Amino acid sequence: MAIPITYNIRNLRLRLGSTMMTALGIALTVAVAVFIMALLAGLKKAFVSSGDPLNVLVLRKGSQAELQSGVLRDAYGTIRYLPGIAKDKSGEPLASGEVVVVIVIPRKDNTGETNVTVRGMSPTGFELRPNINLVDGRWFSAGQREIVVSKSINKRFRNASIGDELFFGKGKWKVVGVFDAGETAASSEIWADVNQMASDFERTSAFSSVLVHATDPVAAQSLKNRMNDDQRLRLDAYMEPDYYGEQTKSGKPIQFVGTIVAFVMAIGSCFAAMNTMYAAVAYRSREIATLRIVGFSRPSIITSFVIESVLLALLGAALGLLLMLPFNGLTTGTANSLTFSETVFNVRITFAVLMTAVAFAVTMGLFGGIAPAWHASRGEILSALRD
């Protein structure tokens, strides 16, 4: 027969000080793990939600990112008229040649400067990204040295408010608008007129990349294959979601460090839980002996103490999650090794993060609880009663 769980809950309450201290220790470990997982979840979300499955991104063969790539304007002329590309209202193909560069700008919070992507866009480029809206000011005008910045760039960087000027290329560029790109890769970008950019950076003979919109998924696939296979064009075409999906690996440094930190802290917390449970067992040796006499079996005593340890850990997990909740939605950024610029993302405590944190805590509780529980079930009944 199992010992009722209320027994464990009451015991934890009885030794409140000790319980809370151990739980807080576990909470800190869980908090660190949650924070790292939430960072990774946010980063992943930023990349996974970027990219339309009907969009095909075209780069020069061998280059892995837009920044390294160069697609000659002649090739662009050929790409535009490939079959399977959707047409806009006026019958022009939905293909946008874009120029991508990286500039260094200082962060507002004095934590140094970082690389930010500047994208030269054509009107077609906007049509290819229908989910991006202007929230303040206006879009840049063609032929002007004007830029629009994403909401997070506006928030995080100096000189990125409407009316400010940024210096790059051959001179100053005026910020005229702020756009909202949701949680996509574009929310880490600055946009300007493609032709103005091309002349500023002397890239008039080639675009960095070409983005095309296919009529349907089958056409998208065949467009991709066709461009990859054409030996004269020497291009690499990617489905847009795949291209961004690949960049999720920019989370690797965070993941690497985070896993080590969380793991080592977890071992420390396991031992702390073990200590508390050993004390609980020692404190209740007479009680345990009584339980044994009353007829509870050894396995049920082991189970009971392991459950108590897990409950302790769960309390820790709850505290840890509470500690971290205020950070949910926080905007932050990290280096993207592929685009060589900063990717902005939000810290996201998703359901998966929540469940992993709970599982993490339960594991700590299990490891911390098994040895003391075993010890409890092995005590000599008579000598314990005599104590």
Added chain:
Amino acid sequence: MTLSRFATKNAFRNRRRSLITAISIAFSLLLLTLLMSVYRSFYIDQGPPESALRLVTRHKVSLVFSLPSYYREKIRTIPGVVHISPWNWFGGIYKDEKPDNTFAQFGVDPNEIFEVMKDSRVPPDQLEAFKRDRAGAAVNLALAKKHGWNIGDKVIVKGTIYPINLELNIRAIYDTDNAFDTMLYNTEYLEQAIPRVKGQAGTFYTLVDSPEHTVSVSKSIDEMFANSPQPTKTETEKAFGLSFVAQLGNVKLFILSICGAVVFAILLVSANTMAMSIRERTREVAVLKTLGFRRGTILSIYIGEAVTISLFGGLLGATGATLLMIAASHAPNGTFFRGFQVNVPTYLVSLTVAALVGFLSAVFPSYRASQRNIVDGLRHIG
């Protein structure tokens, strides 16, 4: 029996509990020591003395843009500049994109680069060979070992930024304390393969004559090109490296907040243990008092006990971290960890933290115990 002996004996009276506490503290301090070493190597260490003499000049707008090659000779005229070489990022792929096969390739001037990198040791005959072969490459020893390269081997690096592959012959293998795997090649190789890059340099790597001149020289360089179409930004090698760390995010805050969490967590663990063991000994305290021991003495006995346990844990943790880092830097791909070795100050700081944690964790419960009424204490049932 002296008081300190009494404290140590007490510390290991409940051996299992003390050991578990010490292990728990040890793991946390291991982490703390590692984090502090990383922090130190990023933000406090100045690197080898030669590193402080080197400057990196890049395009002011960002590293993506190149500078005209003739800047090199202009920079050379600035007083304090001793040697200067172009330093051009190639960004190629060797075999595949696995981290194991990732290393940096830089286009340099073979005639001058080892004057700039004067702390690297290269055999003179190999350096001569590197200078003579336009398709030559110089690699650091760790990188050569990792891939089993010998002098004369051919290595192909696939271009990503440039539409060509480098087909290089290993001509020199140099030894360096720098942690990054690097392959140097003659920048003329690229210029001849791709005419449009002729006359351009990604960055310049400059050696100045004395540490006092780094600031003035870097200022002079930037002022020299301030009003040109390609303005520059010059930083010390260390600052240039740090700008990459800064891009990862707010690394400083990240490390410090984890350190904070770790310290707080061990404080909780240690305080919990001390509270438990002191509560158990309420009667004992009363007996000690009856024997004539003063409150202050009792207080110091318990604090001494806590400090002993946490220092023991601290020693384990800090020593573990030191050994771990030494092992990591000797691992096949461990060159990266060379910069993060635990040094004596870091080790001592860790031990101090451990001692402080022990002290703080015991103050409150032992103060309470020492203030307790003797008769109540004697009557107390554990």
